[in-house]
Every structure is written in C-alpha cells, then in structure tokens.
Amino acid sequence: MxxxxxxxxxxxxxxxxxxxxxxxxxxxxxxxxxxxxxxxxxxxxxxxxxxxxxxxxxxxxxxxxxxxxxxxxxxxxxxxxxxxxxxxxxxxxxxxxxxxxxxxxxxxxxxxxxxxxxxxxSKASKYSKVLKNSSIELLDTRKTLPNLRYEQKYSTSLGGAKNHRFGLFDAIMLKDNHLKVFGGVSKLKNLKYKNKGDFLEIEIEKLSQIKLALKAKPDILLLDNLSIIEIKKAINIIDNNCLIEISGIKNPDDLKKYRDLKIHYISLGDLTKNIxxxxxxxxxx
CATH class of the missing domain: 3.90.1170.20 (Quinolinate phosphoribosyl transferase, N-terminal domain)
Structure with missing residues (x-):
C-alpha cells in the first residue's frame, strides 16, 4: 500500500x-x-x-x-x-x-x-536545496489554508518537497492529543486496526516513549521538537525498526544542522503556514 x-x-x-x-x-x-x-x-x-x-x-x-x-x-x-x-x-x-x-x-x-x-x-525550493545532497526527504503538513490544501500541496511538490498525508483518511497518525485520549503510549501495544495495511505514524515527544511506541509496530515515528542530541539517541533506540521523521525546524539555516542525521523525513509546517x-x-x- x-x-x-x-x-x-x-x-x-x-x-x-x-x-x-x-x-x-x-x-x-x-x-x-x-x-x-x-x-x-x-x-x-x-x-x-x-x-x-x-x-x-x-x-x-x-x-x-x-x-x-x-x-x-x-x-x-x-x-x-x-x-x-x-x-x-x-x-x-x-x-x-x-x-x-x-x-x-x-x-x-x-x-x-x-x-x-x-x-x-519558492519556499519549498529554498528548503529543498539545503537537502540537495542528503538522503533525507522534505515533507509538507496539513497546516494549510482552508479549501486550498490541494493547491498548496501541489506547490510544495513543485518546489521539491513530497506530500505527507493529504487528510485524515489516508494514514493513521497518533499525535499527543490522541495519546492522551488512549491513555498513553503504553496502551498502543494492543492497537486494533480497522483495515489491515493501514500505515501507522506515532508522534514522540520524549525518548522514554520510543520503546513503548515500537511495540505498536509503527511504520514511522515522528520525533517532535527533540534536540539533535536527543534525535541521535532516538536513532539508536529505534535501531532501523521503522522510518524516522522529525519536525520543529523553523528556517533553512536551522535545517542545515539536521541534514547529515540518519533519518528519513523532515516535515515542515512553515512551507504552507507562513506564506x-x-x-x-x-x-x-
């Protein structure tokens, strides 16, 4: 899928x-x-x-x-x-x-x-050039203007980014508020899928959540606003058991600090939010 x-x-x-x-x-x-x-x-x-x-x-x-x-x-x-x-x-x-x-x-x-x-x-192109010689791929987000998501995501792809999920319907993404409703990351090990093959992404805010999140067998973990030192530790804990995405980067200069990390994706709300x-x-x- x-x-x-x-x-x-x-x-x-x-x-x-x-x-x-x-x-x-x-x-x-x-x-x-x-x-x-x-x-x-x-x-x-x-x-x-x-x-x-x-x-x-x-x-x-x-x-x-x-x-x-x-x-x-x-x-x-x-x-x-x-x-x-x-x-x-x-x-x-x-x-x-x-x-x-x-x-x-x-x-x-x-x-x-x-x-x-x-x-x-133009903004996506500016960010993409920073990752030109990196294996990391740039992703947009759902932080778009109402009724203009198609236009905005189409434009980020022209600038060199790839599209994260278009909406709530094409992947399961459990963020901090979802986890609060579930009762914490530890509850995810018994996660039941309605449709087999659905992609699962889990947002991580603390290193202590990673091992618990991995029990849910996610396709990808989103490391949200972690420091570079924390990200490097997270990479070792994850140990190639899933894909890694990071977020929280504010500008192209900030992006340069992350381009040599052994991660797969960097998602940027800035692409479509701050126009x-x-x-x-x-x-x-």
Missing amino acids: EWLILSKLKLIKSKVRESVKKALLEDGYKNDLSLKLKNFNKNKIISASVTTRQKGTLSGSSWFEESFKIIDKNAKIEWYVNEGSSFKKDSKIVRIKAKSEAILSGERTALNFLQLMSGIA ESIDFSLNIL
Missing part, C-alpha cells in the same frame, strides 16, 4: 476548474460594475503581460489560465516560464490575449493563485 508520504500530487484539471470557479464567484466576476459602464466594450480583444518583481519558482499556471478561460473560452495564453521552473527578478512570465472582460474581471483571481502558489513553491507571496504585476499592452 502506497502512502501519500511517498508521493507527489498530480495535476487534476477538474479540481483546478472547480477551485477557480469558486474564486471567481467569490470576487463577483459576473457583476463587475466597472464593465457595466455604457461606453465600455467588454468584447474588445486586448493583450496583457505579467512580470515579477522578485525571483522564485513558478506554480499555478493552470489556475491562472482557467481564471481567464472560464470568462473567455478563446483566451490565448503564452508562457515564458514553465511550471516548476525558476525565474529571475523582473522576468516576463506570461502573455494573455482575450476579451477585455476576461482580462479585467479575471486578473485578480489569476494573480491571487499565481502569487500564493509560486510563493509556496510569502511572490509579487506579480499584470499590465495591459
């Missing part, structure tokens, strides 16, 4: 269209008061281009395109930077040719997706 921790999200066009449609409706694109002025020709074909004021990694091109094509199905989009590729400051990113209605009403939605998703991909959007600008030509 393959767990999402080992995979990357694929582009699903129906999900893209559904997400963009919701965003356009939120913005009221069908009732754009500016386009209702009597002397405004909303069917006039115009062109526009998007440039960036900073470097980064591109993500969200399909969402960007759909923001215009839902309004004008004949809109033509020409990309100068490919999805997942890096770009420099002041780069020309894309050119659009469509009805004025589509460009003016779809502009904000298109840029919102592009700036958010590229910001996430630094890329500054894009759309201008009519």
